[in-house]
Amino acid sequence: xxxxxxxxxxxxxxxxxxxxxxxxxxxxxxxxxxxxxxxxxxxxxxxxxxxxxxxxxxxxxxxxxxxxxxxxxxxxxxxxxxxxxxxxxxxxxxxxxxxxxxxxxxxxxxxxxxxxxxxxxxxxxxxxxxxxxxxxxxxxxxx
Numbered sequence: 001x002x003x004x005x006x007x008x009x010x011x012x013x014x015x016x017x018x019x020x021x022x023x024x025x026x027x028x029x030x031x032x033x034x035x036x037x038x039x040x041x042x043x044x045x046x047x048x049x050x051x052x053x054x055x056x057x058x059x060x061x062x063x064x065x066x067x068x069x070x071x072x073x074x075x076x077x078x079x080x081x082x083x084x085x086x087x088x089x090x091x092x093x094x095x096x097x098x099x100x101x102x103x104x105x106x107x108x109x110x111x112x113x114x115x116x117x118x119x120x121x122x123x124x125x126x127x128x129x130x131x132x133x134x135x136x137x138x139x140x141x142x143x
Contacts, residue, residue, distance in 0.1 A: 005057060006038045008078040010064055012085045017064060024055040025078055027071055036073055044072045049121075049128040051088065051135065052080060063088035065132045067125050088132040096133065100126035 005021040025036045028050035047069045054062045069082035103123035106114050 004038060006036070006040075006076045006078060008054065008080065010052065010066075010080040010082060010085055012069075012082045014084070017082075017085045017087070018054070018062070021057075022054045023057045026053040026055075027051070027066075027080070029071060034071070036078060039075050040073050042074050044070065047071050047080070047082070049125040051128070051132045063132060063135065065129055067128075088135070093130070093133050096126050096129040100130065 005023055006025070007021050008018065008025055009016070010018040023037070025034075027034050027036075028048045029045040030048060031045065034045070047066055049067050050065070052064045052066060054064070056062070065086050065088050066080065066082040067084040069080060069085075072079045072081075099122060103119050103126060106119045107116065107123065
């Protein structure tokens with residue numbers, strides 16, 4: 001490993017999604033956005049549903065979507081243990097829109113016997129997926 005890079009492993013219970021060296025990582029932790037570069041102080045936090053941006057030394061970038069999980073940082077190693085993870089370009093916009101609409105309807109129906117906490121998490125995940133899709137479109141110059 002080069003001292004100008006750090007190694008990151010992104011895994012979920014279903015699959016290992018990414019393993020490699022990068023120049024920088026940006027993720028959304030419970031307390032907000034985290035920007036991690038080589039030599040960063042050790043930390044561990046939970047992840048909110050959202051994106052993980054990997055910045056490669058050649059200037060390219062990859063975006064992953066996680067539905068939550070654990071983010072552990074060592075000076076030259078990051079481990080992401082995600083509840084669920086997908087590459088942002090693999091997200092299905094129609095599925096995310098349907099999930100968002102379904103969650104919004106359930107939240108609006110005050111007479112329904114539902115777990116509002118669970119529905120709020122589903123809504124947050126759908127909204128985060130839609131943001132990731134929008135950013136991917138912007139990155140690719142698509143409308």
